[in-house]
Amino acid sequence: MAANTKEQGSKAEGSSAFDAYQTSLTTRYCSPAMSKLFSQRSRHSTWRRLWFHLAECEKELGINTITPEAIEQMKAHLVVTDDEFEIARIEEKIRRHDVMAHVHAFGVVAPAAAGIIHLGATSCFVTDNTELILMRDALDLIAKKLAKVISNLSSFAVKWKAEPTLAYTHLQAAQLITVGKRAAQWAQDLMLDLHTIEQVRSELKFRGAQGTTGTQASFLEIFQGDSAKCDELNVLLCKRFDFPGCYDVSTQTYTRKVDLIIANAVAGLGATAQKITGDLRHLATWKEIEEPHESSQIGSSAMAYKVNPMRSERVYSLARELMSKPASFANTLSDQWMERTLDDSAIRRIDIPEMFLLADAILLGLDNISSGLVVYPNRIAFRVQEELPFMITETIIMRMVAQGASRQETHEQIRVISNQAGSVVKNEGKPNDLVSRIQNNEFFKPIWGDIHGMLKADLYIGRSAEIVDKYCGPGGVVEKALAPYAAYIKGSSSAELSV
The missing domain is CATH 1.10.40 (Ribonucleotide Reductase Protein R1; domain 1)
Structure with missing residues (x-):
């Protein structure tokens, strides 16, 4: 249940966007596509799609009180307009219930359907199913962007596969590797993230139409005791929304364990991103490798000579926040007493969008960094020669x-x-x-x-170049894994950071 007031829901006279707090994620860091996906218009228009398809499926299964006119009117108004948001805002102020406010607003523009919208459903029919739809689509967005970053690093690894560089254990100089082999390790960690995200995405299911406590009692009543039609309703809904099926057991909600599983997968990306950008920050300190740096970029307002790794620092910072999300989802799951408590609502309105907005921003940063890394071979060779006498x-x-x-x-x-x-x-x-x-x-x-x-450094890199070729080279592990994303990678340019 939202708690909008007129002052919260609309701009005061003479005000501008700069007069109210705006999240840095949507105004500064993430992509328009991810921001739009979790917008209020996207969310509440998805509610309407759910109500429309619920009515359509119920009619198909024999509920004759749902007329063709009702279906057509609903279909014509699936996207919530600004005026309809205002109708819902006024109604919610009276009813203190966001779902019923939007049921009313939908009924205003689809009057023939006003009496059958939300038939048999509970609020979680629209809220939970919408969250599953949005998270599924968000997983698809970040999987593509993650594949692009892996492709960037893979190409970089192959280019520098034979360039000897100091390895570090305990952050002390160790046996040589190559610049490319280190990048291949970064790519492999991201590949593990991609695999986990793909697996979670493929196993994601729908809540469907389960009734108030997951018993489907209301739908059993609608279908006059016909259990087969209750099952068929969910089969039809899953087909409409492209899910493989519904979770076998629901309460008032789908289990919040699902949110935690997704959060663990997405937050894993944050840990990898922090590892990669931490390495790059050290390499920049040693003047071996730098992130892209624009000619007019200012490193410090006071120290004009500085070239700071600000892009890596940004990603590192955002990753820290993303890694904190699983704990919040775990707490929400553990506090769902019996069949559901509403203390999951407010926090999930924050946590779910933020989790994906953070992942999106991190991947934009990694794409920008990995597509323009600058290597200084002479500096690397100099540092190798400083330590090589000990290594021989x-x-x-x-x-x-x-x-x-x-x-x-x-x-x-x-x-x-x-x-x-x-x-x-x-x-x-x-x-x-x-x-x-x-x-x-x-x-x-x-x-x-x-x-x-x-004292020839390339004598001490072992099989580094061969390892890179097998993993990142033509026909290698990376190329095969990224095959489903090949068209996206080929057609996308490197991400540009707005500020």
Whole structure:
């Protein structure tokens, strides 16, 4: 039940959009398509579609009090107009019930149907089924956008599949990987999100026409005790709204467990997005990879030299909020006493749209970032060479042993001069001089001639390029998984961030 007042529901004389709070999600971050999907016109027009098809199906199943004229009038007014919203607003102020207010407004423009609109239904027939329709359509929207981001990262991974770069464990330099392999890991996490979202989408069902507590008692009365017609009604409704079937058991609502399942899938995207943009923020700090940066973009109002990763920071921030949503849905589910309590209503009006608006905004940001990443190979190579002397020490030990040296003695020699070289870097701020220490140490004379050959970074990337090709290359895992989205990906341009 909404709590509109005249002041809340319409603009005061002389006011503008800037005089009332507006959510940043719809005005700044998300796409027009997602914003429109969860608009009041979309929601309440879907209510009308549900009432129309309910009446149409009831008539088809033999309810003769529903006339052809009633059906035609309903069909002609499926989109709620501004004037009809005003009728509903006035009625709701009197009745304190949003569904009945819109039943009245629909009856005003479809008078032949006024007596049969909502026949046998409870409010959740329109509210719950509408939410399922909107969430299904929202899942379709984010799945396509997610596929586009995966495609971007996959192409990036293939382009840079052989570019050696420092890997990090514990955020300390570790054995080399490649720029492309790191991007392939990002893509794989997003692929897992896509799979989860697709699975949740494919398993989503309808509430259908279940009556006030899920027993269909009202419809059993309408159909004079014919249970088969109660089942057939839901079969017809599912066909009209393209659902595979209804949930087997309902209360007054479909179980709020469904909302939690969807939230867990969508919030998983938030965790992945935060991981990716966190990595990019570190890479930007090290000046190895940067997000797109426009020539006139200002990084700081005071520090004019700064190039901040503001797009990644935006996505990171939005992801934090998205990841909080499952807890809210879990609390709503756990508090649904018996067959339903209305304390699920207000919070779900906020949580469901916000969850999808956040996911949409995150994907717009990721699309923009991933389509224009800037790589600095010389900087990456410089940082590799800073650490590579330490990384070749295991190879040095193996080659010394092959020349007849003791493995343990060689290890001790390496340990001592490695610590000396590390001290020079940390305490004196000088370059890593481990190689020159090895070349000036008579113990290592048997492999002096091999040292420079060992300092080629691409010797230490293992199967990185092959791994990328198998996953992201032509005919690889990504290409096969994204086949259903190929036309969308090909036809869509990179997202532009408005501000």
